[in-house]
Amino acid sequence: MSIVTEKRLKDRSGSVCEISGSDENLVVYLVEPKTEDIPENCILITKSLKEQIENKELMNPNDWRGLSDSMWNENLPVQIVSWRMLARLKNYDLLDMMYLDEEALEWAKATGEDEDEEGKIVHKDSNGNILQDGDSVVLIKDLDVKGANFTAKRGAPVHNIKLVWDNAEQIEGRVEGQHIVILTQYVKKTK
Structure with a gap:
């Protein structure tokens, strides 16, 4: 990551993690699938949170308590990471409160993660028909x-x-x- 991008991110965030607010072990995280190393595509985050984003097995939900604040951050890459982690943690109450325009939502959903159905909760009626919100x-x-x-x-x-x-x-x-x-x-x- 460029030193210029890191400096601009520190200026933008006040030299704290844009998710947790911590000022320790900060690194720049390029929000995929973006490839250009510019502040509009990156966030400043703790090394531990970055590792959890990149490896689901390391996930510790307690480390992500700052999402309820970061989801309202004015910077789009912070909103994107907040949306992705709320989705991974299945925090639908907070996800329902978030608004991302169509283009931002497309970026948020482009996580590179498998969108398999494993672990997804599916509601079925007595005959095995899948139920959706709003059904009768x-x-x-x-x-x-x-x-x-x-x-x-x-x-x-x-x-x-x-x-x-x-x-x-x-x-x-x-x-x-x-x-x-x-x-x-x-x-x-x-x-």
Whole structure:
């Protein structure tokens, strides 16, 4: 990395990591797939975080607590790295708050990582149909709703469901005006 780029990044960041805020062991990280060593393509980051970006096996989620601040950084390469790491950590709450225009989102998604389905949470109804946010389903069984003192009846429609991102067996929706969590094994997707 050029000394000029490193100096400009230190000036931009106040000589601290643009993700964690640490001032120790700082290195320049070129945000792939960009190849030009200029500040518009790079961030200043700790050596440890750079190693975790480059090697998933070294990931320590506690080291990435600064993402909730860095995602709002005014510099696009910092936003790109923040988006990528939030996606890798499956922090959908923060990811949902981020806005990247179409071109920036394309850069963020160009991680060079395999986009395989391994480890991805997939919600399926009782027949094995894949569920998405906004789908409509019907209950295939009477369900006693804990804490609400009513029974959601078989055949009751549930429109505009929300997926529970960290649990493939749960969705959220409204039944009889009540917002409830429903197990996917008790629903059938409607066309």
